[in-house]
Amino acid sequence: MLLTRSLFALLALGDIVRAAIEPGEILLGEMNCVACHEAAPAVKERLASRQSPRLGASGVRVTPQWLRAFLENPQAESPGTLMPDMLHGLAPAEKAATAEALTHYLVSLQPAAGSAESGVNGAAIRAGGELFHSVGCVMCHAPVELPRAKSGDAVAEEELKKLAETAVPMGDLAKKYSVGELSAFLRDPLRTRPSGRMPSLKLSEGEARAIAAYLLRAQVPAGAMEKLSGLTYEYYEKNLPELPEFDLLTADAAGTCETFTLKVAKRKNDFALRFRGVLTAPTAGDYRFYTSSDDGTRLYIDEKIVVENNGIHPDQERSAPVKLTKGDHTITVLYFDGGGQTAMTIGWKTPGGKQEPIPSNLLSHEGQPMRPLGEMAFAVDAAKAGQGANLYVGMQCAHCHGDLPASGPIDVLTPAAKPLAQLRARQPSGCLATKPSANAAQFEINDRQRTLLLAQLGAQELLAEPLDAAGQIKRTMTALNCYACHQRDRRGGADGLRREYFSTVGEIDLGDEGRIPPHLNGVGAKLQTEWIKTVLWKAGAVRPYMATRMPQFGEANVRLLPALFEQADAAHEEPPPAIDPATAKFGRKLVGVGGYTCIACHVFAGHPSLGVPALDLTTVPARLKIDWFRRYLIDPQALRPGTRMPGFFPNGVAANREVVGGDAEKQIGAIWAYLAKAKEVNLPAGLVQNQQEIVAENEAVIYRNFIEGAGPRAIGVGYPEKVNLAFDANEMRIALLWQGSFIDAAKHRTGRGNGFQKPLGENVITGPPGAPFALLESEGAPWPASVGKEAGYQFKGYRLDEKQRPAFRYAFHDLEIEDYPVAVANEADSGLRRTFTIQAPSAVAHLYFRAAVAGKIEQKDEVFSVGKMTLKFPGAKPVVRTVANRDELLVPISFEGKTAVFLEELSW
Numbered sequence: 001m002l003l004t005r006s007l008f009a010l011l012a013l014g015d016i017v018r019a020a021i022e023p024g025e026i027l028l029g030e031m032n033c034v035a036c037h038e039a040a041p042a043v044k045e046r047l048a049s050r051q052s053p054r055l056g057a058s059g060v061r062v063t064p065q066w067l068r069a070f071l072e073n074p075q076a077e078s079p080g081t082l083m084p085d086m087l088h089g090l091a092p093a094e095k096a097a098t099a100e101a102l103t104h105y106l107v108s109l110q111p112a113a114g115s116a117e118s119g120v121n122g123a124a125i126r127a128g129g130e131l132f133h134s135v136g137c138v139m140c141h142a143p144v145e146l147p148r149a150k151s152g153d154a155v156a157e158e159e160l161k162k163l164a165e166t167a168v169p170m171g172d173l174a175k176k177y178s179v180g181e182l183s184a185f186l187r188d189p190l191r192t193r194p195s196g197r198m199p200s201l202k203l204s205e206g207e208a209r210a211i212a213a214y215l216l217r218a219q220v221p222a223g224a225m226e227k228l229s230g231l232t233y234e235y236y237e238k239n240l241p242e243l244p245e246f247d248l249l250t251a252d253a254a255g256t257c258e259t260f261t262l263k264v265a266k267r268k269n270d271f272a273l274r275f276r277g278v279l280t281a282p283t284a285g286d287y288r289f290y291t292s293s294d295d296g297t298r299l300y301i302d303e304k305i306v307v308e309n310n311g312i313h314p315d316q317e318r319s320a321p322v323k324l325t326k327g328d329h330t331i332t333v334l335y336f337d338g339g340g341q342t343a344m345t346i347g348w349k350t351p352g353g354k355q356e357p358i359p360s361n362l363l364s365h366e367g368q369p370m371r372p373l374g375e376m377a378f379a380v381d382a383a384k385a386g387q388g389a390n391l392y393v394g395m396q397c398a399h400c401h402g403d404l405p406a407s408g409p410i411d412v413l414t415p416a417a418k419p420l421a422q423l424r425a426r427q428p429s430g431c432l433a434t435k436p437s438a439n440a441a442q443f444e445i446n447d448r449q450r451t452l453l454l455a456q457l458g459a460q461e462l463l464a465e466p467l468d469a470a471g472q473i474k475r476t477m478t479a480l481n482c483y484a485c486h487q488r489d490r491r492g493g494a495d496g497l498r499r500e501y502f503s504t505v506g507e508i509d510l511g512d513e514g515r516i517p518p519h520l521n522g523v524g525a526k527l528q529t530e531w532i533k534t535v536l537w538k539a540g541a542v543r544p545y546m547a548t549r550m551p552q553f554g555e556a557n558v559r560l561l562p563a564l565f566e567q568a569d570a571a572h573e574e575p576p577p578a579i580d581p582a583t584a585k586f587g588r589k590l591v592g593v594g595g596y597t598c599i600a601c602h603v604f605a606g607h608p609s610l611g612v613p614a615l616d617l618t619t620v621p622a623r624l625k626i627d628w629f630r631r632y633l634i635d636p637q638a639l640r641p642g643t644r645m646p647g648f649f650p651n652g653v654a655a656n657r658e659v660v661g662g663d664a665e666k667q668i669g670a671i672w673a674y675l676a677k678a679k680e681v682n683l684p685a686g687l688v689q690n691q692q693e694i695v696a697e698n699e700a701v702i703y704r705n706f707i708e709g710a711g712p713r714a715i716g717v718g719y720p721e722k723v724n725l726a727f728d729a730n731e732m733r734i735a736l737l738w739q740g741s742f743i744d745a746a747k748h749r750t751g752r753g754n755g756f757q758k759p760l761g762e763n764v765i766t767g768p769p770g771a772p773f774a775l776l777e778s779e780g781a782p783w784p785a786s787v788g789k790e791a792g793y794q795f796k797g798y799r800l801d802e803k804q805r806p807a808f809r810y811a812f813h814d815l816e817i818e819d820y821p822v823a824v825a826n827e828a829d830s831g832l833r834r835t836f837t838i839q840a841p842s843a844v845a846h847l848y849f850r851a852a853v854a855g856k857i858e859q860k861d862e863v864f865s866v867g868k869m870t871l872k873f874p875g876a877k878p879v880v881r882t883v884a885n886r887d888e889l890l891v892p893i894s895f896e897g898k899t900a901v902f903l904e905e906l907s908w
Contacts, residue, residue, distance in 0.1 A: 024456030035399040036417040043463045051195040052400035056109035060192045064378040066176040071099040078171030089438025105388025108380045120366040123328040127302045128214030134547040139484040142167035147500035174218035175373045182212040190554045199551030206303035219370040227364040231277035239270045259360040260346040272336040277365040279331040281324040285351030292317040294343040300332040312338040469568040488520040503547045524569030531623045532562040542615045576626045587674025593686025618678040682762035692746040699804040708756035710735035718742030719823035721830035731787045732810045738764040768853045831907035838900040847893040857887040872905040
């Protein structure tokens with residue numbers, strides 16, 4: 001029974017001889033033989049033995065009745081356990097007394113019980129069942145229910161029964177745990193089981209409790225599903241800056257209430273509440289839930305966050321949609337107050353209905369508690385606990401479980417085991433015997449496992465040699481059962497009926513790529529080492545659409561893997577191509593609509609894609625190595641067989657012949673450069689989709705309204721070349737320039753249209769403040785502070801050319817000025833060219849145009865750099881001066897008779 005699923009798979013592949021690491025070695029490590037049989041440091045390092053669960057104050061709280069029975073017969077209570085029977089040599093009466101004493105001792109050290117258990121919740125049990133079969137639990141443990149795709153399939157029913165033979169058994173959990181204790185264990189299994197064989201699946205409080213309720217459903221009393229009206233609540237008196245993890249707190253009060261209300265609080269401020277119950281949806285359809293609160297709230301439906309309204313803030317409303325089936329759903333609402341005012345309203349909008357508080361007649365809870373099976377009154381007997389402490393020491397339990405407090409004389413001392421080096425492949429004796437001696441541990445192993453262990457003991461010289469990188473990877477992936485989900489070097493991966501349990505979150509059409517974990521072939525040549533660390537022990541993830549979660553095994557158990565993958569897969573790498581950061585503009589064009597339209601499938605910087613939600617492109621440089629990225633774009637199928645990723649560079653030839661001359665290598669480099677700077681540059685063209693977006697297609701469009709940054713008399717202009725501006729008609733200046741999408745008119749077309757609207761695009765540049773022109777006595781004279789009418793300006797409207805592009809007209813004293821901006825299309829990003837025409841009664845001296853104000857303005861030849869912008873003034877001779885620690889770019893205006901004409905060219 002000791003044969004775990006990962007080891008079973010290794011043996012089934014017939015790799016006993018060919019594997020760099022032998023199955024017998026895996027058994028030595030998993031059985032932790034060197035805990036008793038002393039071995040050389042090199043052997044211990046190679047075996048990397050499994051650590052046993054922690055006991056005492058650091059352990060999980062289990063019931064006394066289960067603990068006593070487990071000590072008397074480990075395999076009966078937990079089939080397949082790696083815990084040997086240490087009491088098998090005792091007479092029945094002595095065995096029972098020893099187990100009793102050890103139980104009193106270990107229970108005396110257990111952590112205090114958590115908060116009171118909640119009542120039976122049928123909706124939570126159903127939600128827990130769905131989670132158990134989707135987040136990854138059934139990749140190691142036996143599934144209980146068939147996947148939806150196989151429902152009613154008689155052949156699958158038989159296969160389901162067979163899966164238990166290669167699964168990790170869970171034993172009689174309903175006798176072992178309460179819902180609260182199992183929930184706490186599921187939240188953080190590494191705290192009590194540091195070996196990582198039971199990893200964390202990053203469960204929330206509600207998810208862990210729902211799975212615990214499902215696994216312990218045998219505790220539900222007959223008839224307990226009868227629902228009671230109202231909700232249960234727990235009340236906590238705490239000074240909090242945000243919503244806490246309630247499962248880590250002890251409630252100050254608990255009870256039931258008719259609906260979500262703050263009236264159950266015992267004081268005015270600094271408290272928290274958790275409401276739980278069942279919501280009965282009257283019909284299937286699209287609902288919207290609301291929370292309005294001062295301070296923070298969070299609302300869960302079926303253990304998933306629906307509305308997040310956390311933090312300290314005045315009363316504010318947040319809402320979100322969710323699709324519900326008709327019938328019962330779990331509902332949880334968390335609330336905290338951090339001082340000041342208090343307020344909380346929980347509401348919804350039903351399909352076709354109006355927004356209103358959730359009716360109390362649709363809220364309920366199931367009142368009978370779930371209690372461990374066989375529960376009995378238990379009080380620690382100090383004398384028995386003392387005896388148990390001495391037994392714990394004398395039986396050398398600390399070899400596996402660590403030292404625990406002990407006192408008094410040691411009555412029994414188990415003889416020290418032989419060093420590992422003295423154990424040889426011969427007729428089995430000791431713990432490997434079919435009938436071990438009274439002082440030896442009795443493991444439940446079969447003849448094949450015994451043969452493997454003896455063979456390994458007969459070749460111990462190999463254990464002193466360090467494993468190569470490939471061998472260490474196989475050993476770790478086998479011990480942690482990584483092969484249950486991931487395939488590497490023709491070993492492991494999703495197979496058989498278990499494959500059907502991999503699913504997506506929601507109705508997402510990404511095929512197997514959206515539900516099956518990626519293979520790990522050559523992963524060291526694919527992923528950045530830091531990203532592998534992030535995934536393995538920092539909860540990094542980029543596939544939110546995948547229901548099965550990447551487990552967290554604990555840094556101590558996987559910390560060598562990133563470097564090992566790098567070392568083992570180095571042969572797959574090629575020298576990285578040279579990348580020119582200046583090509584990022586071309587990459588933006590290729591990623592967006594009009595290029596290769598990568599955003600049709602991929603999310604970009606959190607913005608939804610135009611189609612399916614494939615992983616976020618902006619994570620690529622942090623995750624992937626550039627040479628793998630290059631090879632993947634050229635031939636996706638070679639690196640990921642079956643991928644939906646199309647090939648844009650068949651045989652290394654670019655499908656797009658327009659950008660950078662159709663050079664495939666330059667295009668790939670440009671895409672990489674763009675993704676590497678994604679947080680600093682514009683979004684790809686065509687990404688922002690809005691039903692009220694004003695789009696310039698064949699000619700310019702004008703939007704006159706309140707534009708943030710351009711004042712209440714703003715005139716927005718969008719050009720088909722995807723360059724936009726906002727002219728401030730109060731101050732006669734271009735106040736804003738930006739690229740990409742023009743403007744979203746939704747704000748001004750809804751209700752009374754109050755407020756200022758921001759530009760919809762990216763790379764927004766603010767124009768120089770103040771008056772655009774001034775008459776200065778000298779080049780060093782200060783720029784006037786007055787603007788608009790006060791400075792002698794008068795707006796005179798604008799004229800439109802044949803493409804509806806405006807030329808802005810205004811007067812400055814007796815000067816008539818026309819500012820005619822037009823977009824200029826470039827291969828990567830479009831720019832802007834402004835033509836200024838000034839008419840005067842006579843020639844004017846000392847007239848200047850202020851083109852820019854910045855902390856630093858740099859000049860190279862005739863080009864001026866101001867932040868992200870570059871400016872040129874053909875035929876003019878601008879000057880840069882410093883005033884009050886800021887640079888100003890001034891353009892002297894030269895007249896020919898009564899007319900002056902000059903150009904300003906702007907580009908990003």
